Amino acid sequence: MRADIILSGVGGQGILSIAAVIGEAAVHQNLYMKQAEVHGMSQRGGDVQSNLRISDQPIYSDLIAKGKANLILSLEPMEALRYLPYLAPNGWMVTNSTPLINITNYPDAEALQKALDAVPNKIVFDVDTIAKEVGSTRVSNMVMLGAATPFLGIAYEEIENGIKRIFERKGPDIVSLNLKALAAGKRIADESIQI
Amino acid sequence: MLLLGDEAIAQAALDAGLSGVYAYPGTPSTEITEYIQSSPKSRTDNIHCKWSANEKTAMEAALGMSFAGKRALVCMKHVGVNVAADAFMNAAVTGVVGGLVFVAADDPSMHSSQNEQDSRFFGQFALIPILEPSNQQEAYDMVYEGFEFSERCGVPVMLRITTRLAHSRSGVKCRPEMPQNKLRFSDNPRQFVLLPANARLQYQKLLAAQIHFLKYSEESAYNNYFDGADKSRGIIASGIAYNYLMENYPEGCPFPVLKIGQYPLPEKQLHKMAVECKELVVLEEGYPLIEDALKGVLGIGLKVRGRKDGFLPRAGEFNPDIVGKAFGFEIPETQPVPEVVKMRPPSLCVGCGHRDMYEALNEAIASKADESKVFSDIGCYTLGYLPPFSAIDTCVDMGASITMAKGASDAGLKYPVAVIGDSTFTHSGMTSLLDAINEDSPITVIISDNETTGMTGGQDSAGTGKLEAICLGLGVDPAHLHVLIPLKKNHDEMVRVIRDEMDYPGTSVIIPRRECIQTIGKKKKLV
Numbered sequence: 001m002r003a004d005i006i007l008s009g010v011g012g013q014g015i016l017s018i019a020a021v022i023g024e025a026a027v028h029q030n031l032y033m034k035q036a037e038v039h040g041m042s043q044r045g046g047d048v049q050s051n052l053r054i055s056d057q058p059i060y061s062d063l064i065a066k067g068k069a070n071l072i073l074s075l076e077p078m079e080a081l082r083y084l085p086y087l088a089p090n091g092w093m094v095t096n097s098t099p100l101i102n103i104t105n106y107p108d109a110e111a112l113q114k115a116l117d118a119v120p121n122k123i124v125f126d127v128d129t130i131a132k133e134v135g136s137t138r139v140s141n142m143v144m145l146g147a148a149t150p151f152l153g154i155a156y157e158e159i160e161n162g163i164k165r166i167f168e169r170k171g172p173d174i175v176s177l178n179l180k181a182l183a184a185g186k187r188i189a190d191e192s193i194q195i
Numbered sequence: 196m197l198l199l200g201d202e203a204i205a206q207a208a209l210d211a212g213l214s215g216v217y218a219y220p221g222t223p224s225t226e227i228t229e230y231i232q233s234s235p236k237s238r239t240d241n242i243h244c245k246w247s248a249n250e251k252t253a254m255e256a257a258l259g260m261s262f263a264g265k266r267a268l269v270c271m272k273h274v275g276v277n278v279a280a281d282a283f284m285n286a287a288v289t290g291v292v293g294g295l296v297f298v299a300a301d302d303p304s305m306h307s308s309q310n311e312q313d314s315r316f317f318g319q320f321a322l323i324p325i326l327e328p329s330n331q332q333e334a335y336d337m338v339y340e341g342f343e344f345s346e347r348c349g350v351p352v353m354l355r356i357t358t359r360l361a362h363s364r365s366g367v368k369c370r371p372e373m374p375q376n377k378l379r380f381s382d383n384p385r386q387f388v389l390l391p392a393n394a395r396l397q398y399q400k401l402l403a404a405q406i407h408f409l410k411y412s413e414e415s416a417y418n419n420y421f422d423g424a425d426k427s428r429g430i431i432a433s434g435i436a437y438n439y440l441m442e443n444y445p446e447g448c449p450f451p452v453l454k455i456g457q458y459p460l461p462e463k464q465l466h467k468m469a470v471e472c473k474e475l476v477v478l479e480e481g482y483p484l485i486e487d488a489l490k491g492v493l494g495i496g497l498k499v500r501g502r503k504d505g506f507l508p509r510a511g512e513f514n515p516d517i518v519g520k521a522f523g524f525e526i527p528e529t530q531p532v533p534e535v536v537k538m539r540p541p542s543l544c545v546g547c548g549h550r551d552m553y554e555a556l557n558e559a560i561a562s563k564a565d566e567s568k569v570f571s572d573i574g575c576y577t578l579g580y581l582p583p584f585s586a587i588d589t590c591v592d593m594g595a596s597i598t599m600a601k602g603a604s605d606a607g608l609k610y611p612v613a614v615i616g617d618s619t620f621t622h623s624g625m626t627s628l629l630d631a632i633n634e635d636s637p638i639t640v641i642i643s644d645n646e647t648t649g650m651t652g653g654q655d656s657a658g659t660g661k662l663e664a665i666c667l668g669l670g671v672d673p674a675h676l677h678v679l680i681p682l683k684k685n686h687d688e689m690v691r692v693i694r695d696e697m698d699y700p701g702t703s704v705i706i707p708r709r710e711c712i713q714t715i716g717k718k719k720k721l722v
Binding site: 010035039060067078086102106107112 | 197222306359362363365435437439514527534535537538539540
């Protein structure tokens with residue numbers, strides 16, 4: 001078993017909260033894991049990414065080689081496209097469709113859409129809309145994670161258990177809200193994959 | 196436990212009977228101290244973990260703790276080693292009583308730094324052993340054993356890490372907790388008194404110890420010789436560079452590999468490889484330290500490949516692709532980055548007080564643009580270089596804003612303005628300001644005070660609540676010391692004050708003060 005995942009977004013969006021759940025699930029299953037994070041200057045609204053590698057064999061490099069990522073999981077559409085050189089030919093891109101525009105030369109909607117359309121295996125959806133339906137935009141990241149669960153190489157139940165352990169301290173309501181968000185994301189993925 | 200490299204170092208120190216950590220925040224070293232601060236053990240066992248004013252005070256305090264027999268950890272980013280260098284170099288001459296582990300966190304590729312200097316040179320310069328982990332578990336083990344090793348060697352031991360290890364998370368197995376050392380002093384009264392007569396003795400001791408340090412390296416479990424059938428090449432890989440090599444040879448490397456994790460360089464193993472292999476390839480993150488050592492100036496005889504002959508790039512951190520390409524592996528053509536993807540540089544947060552400060556400064560300076568320059572410093576406000584502000588002309592090192600402004604003033608620049616943050620000011624700006632005041636240099640110093648160390652994530656700032664007192668104490672004329680609140684509604688007042696003080700032919704200080712919006716946000720979350 002091996003999964004090489006690139007998590008991306010804009011500093012402050014909280015990609016590391018997604019990584020924390022996947023990491024928790026991986027370690028609980030006694031898998032090897034390495035997760036390279038970006039700290040420091042870029043966290044101030046710049047592009048950020050995390051290389052997350054999971055395997056049942058020891059892992060050497062903290063970084064993923066070009067063309068080897070099974071999954072790009074992004075909280076921002078332009079940031080998903082930034083890492084395409086790392087995506088394996090049969091890899092998947094799962095991304096939020098809503099742009100975060102904090103630069104003056106952000107691409108126009110049409111050009112962005114065209115670039116997204118050109119990616120063969122993808123799930124693109126407005127994560128905040130789904131999160132609101134579930135109950136709060138605060139669980140957007142768990143909706144995003146839910147949509148990526150078919151590509152993680154870890155059983156869905158194990159991701160659920162990861163959420164339970166991580167949010168346990170915050171009480172049963174928070175746990176169930178996050179689980180609902182995960183399930184809502186998973187439904188989006190299931191629908192997209194069928195099409 | 197799933198730990199960042201930085202956290203693994205901190206956990207190892209806690210488990211190894213640490214009595215105190217001393218540090219100034221700096222990417223990628225910050226999380227070591229933060230982890231200790233947030234551990235319950237630091238409170239129950241009274242482990243010192245407050246931030247120091249700068250890296251030099253941190254190093255000195257750590258040496259004081261070691262003097263008193265206890266185990267101390269001191270952490271900093273690579274450029275912080277420059278600040279600590281005086282104390283660091285001499286600590287190798289005094290030696291230690293309690294174990295002292297010195298963590299230098301290098302930043303190849305300059306993710307968050309002004310240069311990519313290689314701290315191994317400092318370790319070598321000080322003539323002390325250096326440990327260089329290739330993964331988080333090794334980082335843990337090296338620190339756990341490092342204190343005892345330091346006590347055995349009688350000198351501080353350097354742990355050299357790089358950004359990628361510091362900020363990557365992996366599973367780490369912990370070892371049994373050790374108790375702290377008891378208070379104990381050296382039985383040699385000359386050891387810590389570096390008068391020339393004593394220093395010469397201590398230095399001879401340090402020189403005599405080199406042969407032992409070499410032996411420890413040659414016998415170290417962190418220097419491993421893995422034989423390979425193909426002797427056309429021998430590979431020497433240090434620290435995490437080893438990982439990128441092995442990533443490219445998942446079935447095992449066909450060439451002999453010497454994995455380096457401890458210095459001085461293990462001569463015995465290097466000799467063996469040089470005799471057995473046709474050519475040597477050196478993979479090392481940072482400067483070509485090993486490569487230079489093997490090649491020498493003349494480069495006679497041995498063929499050594501590395502960063503200096505174009506086999507690998509001279510600058511920047513490695514990754515699996517760079518190393519793979521050097522070894523002749525084909526890197527697959529993958530999808531390019533679509534053209535629509537634009538650079539997204541970091542920027543000052545919306546609502547940040549530095550923004551209001553720069554808006555006022557830019558307006559105040561506009562009419563004097565030809566005769567003024569803005570000397571800035573290290574921190575969030577360095578982002579004032581970028582549009583829409585494009586407000587600063589320099590950023591060099593901690594504290595340089597004020598002293599460079601003074602030097603330019605000495606040279607005849609009419610309106611030099613220095614912009615420095617509160618934490619950077621107390622780190623290294625106070626002595627700069629004293630120099631300016633002593634000559635009443637006509638410079639305008641803006642201490643943009645957000646009451647925290649912002650860029651590294653909001654650590655306590657040593658001067659919070661004390662800046663006016665510090666400035667007055669240094670001799671700033673009270674009539675030319677102003678405190679303002681950087682808000683839109685105060686814009687006109689700020690412009691006027693900055694303009695007036697630029698016209699004043701002496702040293703003036705303006706302190707725009709408003710708390711960092713990130714730290715406000717964090718406090719709200721905690722409530």
